[in-house]
Amino acid sequence: MRTSLSTVALVILVAAVYGPTSARGQCPAAPNGSFTTDVTGWVNLATWDGTLGNPVGSDRVGPVSAGGSETCFNSQSSCLPVTAGNQCTLSAQAYVPIGQPTSGLGGLSYLFYSDAGCSTFLSQSTGANVPGTQQGTWVPLTTGAVTIPPGAQSVKISLNTCAAAGTSMTINWDNVVSAGVQQEPVPTLGSSALLVFGAILALAGILALRSVRG
Numbered sequence: 001m002r003t004s005l006s007t008v009a010l011v012i013l014v015a016a017v018y019g020p021t022s023a024r025g026q027c028p029a030a031p032n033g034s035f036t037t038d039v040t041g042w043v044n045l046a047t048w049d050g051t052l053g054n055p056v057g058s059d060r061v062g063p064v065s066a067g068g069s070e071t072c073f074n075s076q077s078s079c080l081p082v083t084a085g086n087q088c089t090l091s092a093q094a095y096v097p098i099g100q101p102t103s104g105l106g107g108l109s110y111l112f113y114s115d116a117g118c119s120t121f122l123s124q125s126t127g128a129n130v131p132g133t134q135q136g137t138w139v140p141l142t143t144g145a146v147t148i149p150p151g152a153q154s155v156k157i158s159l160n161t162c163a164a165a166g167t168s169m170t171i172n173w174d175n176v177v178s179a180g181v182q183q184e185p186v187p188t189l190g191s192s193a194l195l196v197f198g199a200i201l202a203l204a205g206i207l208a209l210r211s212v213r214g
Contacts, residue, residue: 027088028080033176046075062170066163077157079118087181094130104132104169107160
């Protein structure tokens with residue numbers, strides 16, 4: 001009997017401490033990230049390209065022309081709400097057309113703002129880049145886990161094209177996805193589970209004393 005109660009108590013303890021893996025908080029979804037028929041939801045240097053895509057339909061960011069120094073322009077998503085402390089990941093595919101300058105660069109990142117309307121810039125997340133040398137193929141990019149910084153209330157997704165001094169650069173973007181990061185469960189023990197576990201241990205102790213006295 002003591003062995004059964006101890007086993008039951010252990011099972012309850014493990015179930016109470018380790019819950020299922022879940023996404024930590026909510027992350028903003030990329031608006032119209034597939035660009036199937038248009039670039040609705042994206043502003044700045046956003047141009048729909050019906051000749052390129054994976055499948056067809058993409059956001060062409062460029063041409064970006066640079067003078068005496070490197071110049072960067074981006075296509076930005078509409079303003080999206082965020083919650084500080086949540087963890088998100090951003091992924092996309094980038095295509096550098098054949099014949100573009102190999103000195104160019106494309107970048108994928110989050111732009112965080114300290115107000116709800118994306119007016120006051122706060123910081124830029126770590127990004128993922130595609131070099132101008134990777135031409136003629138769709139290159140998958142991901143930022144990895146990004147923690148939304150303290151004070152952030154809103155965010156924009158940035159698809160960036162950078163041209164080196166004296167060059168002109170164009171990059172196409174497709175399949176933009178923003179999602180929550182799956183988190184391993186944090187060991188915790190709720191008050192109800194604690195009470196049940198304690199009651200089982202107490203009962204096991206009483207039975208053990210009776211066994212000894214008997």
